[in-house]
Amino acid sequence: DAGITQSPRYKITETGRQVTLMCHQTWSHSYMFWYRQDLGHGLRLIYYSAAADITDKGEVPDGYVVSRSKTENFPLTLESATRSQTSVYFCASRGLTGQYFGPGTRLTVT
């Protein structure tokens, strides 16, 4: 199916563990983004990528790492998960008519 997919949709992990959230888009959009959504804060930009091998920090990048070896994939890694990273994570890509979001990954860090 065309669009953006994210996996896993739900994840529970323990403090200190490494976690990778996957994002895949089929539109060949150059720009891709990771946001987190928290009550009281709304959606905040973590990292973005303008093209393969080009990434940059957003508003809340600490504790996260991204890579983009292929245009269609943009994984987000939490190197050592903390409870403050419990959140809903959304991947997005931008085309000519706007920015489109995936279904989200609900991450709980215990």
Next chain:
Amino acid sequence: QKEVEQDPGPLSVPEGAIVSLNCTYSNSAFQYFMWYRQYSRKGPELLMYTYSSGNKEDGRFTAQVDKSSKYISLFIRDSQPSDSATYLCAAGGGGGADGLTFGKGTHLIIQP
């Protein structure tokens, strides 16, 4: 102060009413604006995309941008219970990180 401000609501209106949702922003460099609808436990769904000032209409939805007053509006005509959701405004192209800056969302309830 957040760069995009939005009243969280809830906003409750009867079915069939015209709904007006609004945001203000502080960064005069923002160039494009979007409205999203988000149902509970779902991803944001793009409703409207507007570049610079002006109006845009799509079915029952109309988006307005007034850059002189830094004011963004979304109007929903003939509101339906299925329109009940959280509506997010967003702005971009303001320099710095190349993503969107979001308001916190307005929770809209359409009463049957």
